[in-house]
Amino acid sequence: MQRTKKKMPEINRDTEVKLMNAAQNAFIKYGLEGARMQDIADEAGMSKSMLHYYFSKKEKLFETILRQAVTDIFSKLRQILDSDDAVLTKIHRLSHEFIDFLHGHPYLPLFVLHESHKDPAAFQREFMPAREVALSTRFIAQVEEEMRTGKIRPVNPHMLLVQMLSMCVFPILSQPVLQGVLNVTEDEYKKMLKQIQREMPAFFERMLAW
Amino acid sequence: MQRTKKKMPEINRDTEVKLMNAAQNAFIKYGLEGARMQDIADEAGMSKSMLHYYFSKKEKLFETILRQAVTDIFSKLRQILDSDDAVLTKIHRLSHEFIDFLHGHPYLPLFVLHESHKDPAAFQREFMPAREVALSTRFIAQVEEEMRTGKIRPVNPHMLLVQMLSMCVFPILSQPVLQGVLNVTEDEYKKMLKQIQREMPAFFERMLAW
DNA sequence: CTTTGTGTCGACCATTTGGTCGAACCATTT
DNA sequence: AAATGGTTCGACCAAATGGTCGACACAAAG
16 A cells, blocks of 8 residues: 555655746846746746745745755855865865865855845844854864964964865856956866866965975 | 036036935845835935936946946956056055955945846946956966066966955955854954955965965 | 545736826026 | 026836735545
8 A cells, every 4th residue: 555645745846846946046147136936937837826835925935045055055165174184185175076066056156145245144143053153163273273283384264264265166156257357268267167176275285384 | 707508517417426326235235126216216315207317217227337336346457457567566466455445345246246147148248348358368468478487487377367366356255154154243354354465465476486 | 426635827916116207496598 | 587408306107026816626535
C-alpha cells in the first residue's frame, strides 16, 4: 500500500520552486518595487493567483527570496572560513571555490548589497543573524593567532578580510562595467577571472610573508 | 542697466537642481521603477507637475540622473588615471582621492552597477562612450611601458587595474553588509577605511616590486 | 457516487501612479 | 495698465498593478 497521506504534494514543491525561481529573476533585475507579480507568474507559467496562494503578499515573497540569497552566500562563505584550514589555505580556497560560486550566481551579491543599502539598520537586524556575525570573529581570532605564532606578518585582521572579499566579489560584481572599460569580450573577461583565481593566493602570500 | 534678457533664469537653475537632487536620492534608493514621482516632488518641495515641466518623462529624468552618476565617477577616475604620474603614484592617489570621493558619494557605485546589470549591452552602448574606454587603454599602455623598462614587475595590466578598483570600491560598496559581518560601529569602519587608504599603496608596491 | 480538501485559474476590484491640462501667478515689456 | 511669456500648481485621467473571490478540477477518502 502507498502512503496514507491524503495527497502527494509533489506538484506542490515543483510549482513552488518554479515560482521562486521566476521571482528571483524578477526581483534581482527590477527590485522589490520594480518587479511585477504578473511577470513573475508568466515566467513561471502559472497564474498570478498562485503567487498569492503560496506566498501571501509580494513583500513576503520578496523576503523569502532575499533571505535565500543571503543564506546562499554566507553558507558558502562559512563553509570555507569556518574550516580547520590555515589562513593561507582559506585564501586559496576562497579564490577558487568562492569565486566559482559567485561566477555561477553573478547576480546574488549585487542583489544583497542593493537591499542592504535601502535600510542598513533594518537589513542588519532582519537578515544578519548572530550566526553570520560569528563567521568573522572566528576567522579574525585565527588570524591573530597565526600572527602571534609568527606564521604570518602582523596585519589588521579586519582589513585582511575586507581585502580578500573585495578581490573575490568585485570583479564579478562589476563585470558589465569593467568589460566595457577594459574593452574586452566576455570570454576575455572570463579568462582574466581565471587568472585572478590563480594569482590571488600568491598575491596574499606576498602580503603576509615576512 | 541690467541684462537685456527678458527674465533671470536663476530660480530655474535652483529648482532644477533641487529636483535633480531629490530624484537622485529616490532613484538611488528605489531604482527606476521603485521611485515615485510624487515622492521626488515632495522631497524637492514642489509639485509633481514641475518634474514633467523640466524633464518630460520619468525615463528622461532617470537617464539624466544615471548619466550624471556615470560621468561623476569616471571624471574622477580619469582625473587620476589620465595624469602624468607614475603607476605607483596613481595607485597612491587612487587610494586617497578616489576613496575620499566615493566616501562622499557612497551610493554612486551601487547605483551604476545595478543599472549596468539590468541590460549590460544597452548600458555599455548608452552610457560608456569611447572616452571612458580610452581611459583604460592609456593606463594599460603605461603599465606595459613601465614593465618594459623594468620599473615594475611583469603583471597582467588588466588584472592590476581590476584589483586596484576592487580595493577602492568594494569596501565602500559593501559597508552596510561588512559592518554587520565584522560587527563594528560606523566609526570603527571609517577608521578601517582610513587605514586601507594608508596601507593600500604599500600593498601594491610589494606586489609590483621585484 | 458523494464528499472533501488542496491546487489552479479567470474575472474583478480598489488603489496607486505616471502623465496631462487649463488656470493662476508674476516679473518684465510695451 | 495691458500684454507677454516663462513658471507653478491643483485637479483630473487612463493605465497599470497588487490583491481578492468564487468557481472549477481532480484525486483521495468515505
